[in-house]
Amino acid sequence: MELIFGPSTQKSSKREYDAIIIGAGPAGLTAAIYLARAKLSTLILEKLVPGGLAATTDKIENYPGFPEGIGGEELTSRMEKQAVNFGVDIVLEEVLDVDFLSNPKVIKTSDSEYTGRGIIIATGTSPKSLNVPGEQKFRGKGISYCATCDAPFFQDKEVVVIGCGNSGIQEGIYLKKFAKKITFVEFLPHMTAEKVLQERVRALDNVEFLLNHQVTAFEGEEKLTGVRVKNRETGEEFLIPADGAFVYVGLKPNTDFLKGKIEMDNAGFIKTDEDLKTSIPGVFAAGDVRTTILRQVATAVGDGALAAKLLEEELGG
Amino acid sequence: MGLLKEEDRKYLIDEFSKHIKNPVKIIHFTSESNECMYCKETMEILKEVEELHDLITLYIYNFDTDKDMVEKYGIEMFPATVIEGEKDYGIKFYGIPAGYEFSSLIEDIMDVGEGKPDLKEETVNAVKDINKPVHLKIFVTPSCPYCPIAVRTAHKFAMANENIKSDMIEANEFPELSQRYNVYAVPRVVINEDRYFEGALPENQFLNEILEALKEG
Structure with missing residues (x-):
């Protein structure tokens, strides 16, 4: 049996960052790696478990570079270690509210308040419910x-x-x-x-x-x-x-806390242009959370890299 | 030797040296019974962990013969592992702390070694106010990424208040118990027998569940 542990995510005493990424799935972790390598101070806020939905996947077989496939947790924990190695702070706190209009932008979490000059939303998705009778009742009972x-x-x-x-x-x-x-x-x-x-x-x-x-x-x-x-x-x-x-009837975006703060499609996915810019300057969206036709680790990683690069340019990096 | 990868061992030695300031006792109860699914593996893991810091000491007892220790620690099943600091906080693992639960074990050791639970101050204060006995059972599977959040919160509460005891229970190894508590999804947190919830809740919501259970009780 494997022995799994993450780089212990500590509470950060730092409150001001160049870049704040919301969500530590493949998109957020990749963006963080690129931003940290650009020498921008970078914080990732994660509500639940680093690795996101990908970490709960038994085996990922279509992510290039792993001909035998790789466990979802193993893949994402490698990304996580890579981000931490480059100096990214990963903090396990849920984002409750945001103020994207102030400068720098303000992120309120369950524990604290942080400011970032630029933001990348990479909160991903959660499994959708069917909303049929009995589903609530038998949740956890079958x-x-x-x-x-x-x-x-x-x-x-x-x-x-x-x-x-x-x-x-x-x-x-x-x-x-x-x-x-x-x-x-x-x-x-x-x-x-x-x-x-x-x-x-x-x-x-x-x-x-x-x-x-x-x-x-x-x-x-x-x-x-x-x-x-x-x-x-x-x-x-x-x-x-x-x-x-x-x-497994599809995915719903984790964007409830952003309602009214940013432009979304009818299903609540965040709308971006081809440069992953959202309706708010300085705020990007990457990975499964945005309106897109494919939601895979490979696309999330690509989004993360692109969003990080464009944010770096915007911050004058 | 060799369950931990070399890079992970180095990483943990480094982390432990930053956090562990007080002695940490790992008190382990094992059995030679054939019924024990992972007794051997559990012991191997704990032996490797003991090697990671000078202040960590592993004590091994036999569930079947060391009756006085079994009684002292209130051990009900095997394998059982207690993480003790300056006193017995009521932090237990029933079953193997492997898979994702290895992280619970590691972080518990760091908390105990540091001498305080990694909780918000307001949560610690609210937990300290609990003046009735609370027994938390956290059913988990080693392959559940959300489970350590529940286990850790429960163990931190136990550290913060001596009225609270908290057991991780690895559901695969204790199928009868899992059945008795109707566990079909993990993490399942059972509070004093009657009340339960599923999932990884933030510490304040977890605390509310306990307070509600005490009101009912």
């Missing part, structure tokens, strides 16, 4: 959003995975190491996961696919016992008996 965390509780059990995009299929393949049987449910008539993942999941024993089906409810008494689905073509409704359900 419904989970983190396969790497909770898979062991479903050893030899029957599980439903909702969503056949990259996350759903990839996490489903991981879950199959534990679960006896997996039923995959997809709203669309086809899977959207990469072809290589589709092939791999179809080759597994005891997996079933219900495409063009919609989840209508989660059912059970004290704990989850089944997932009710509806065939979108025929309208037929039926119950899939299940001890567990893992939900």
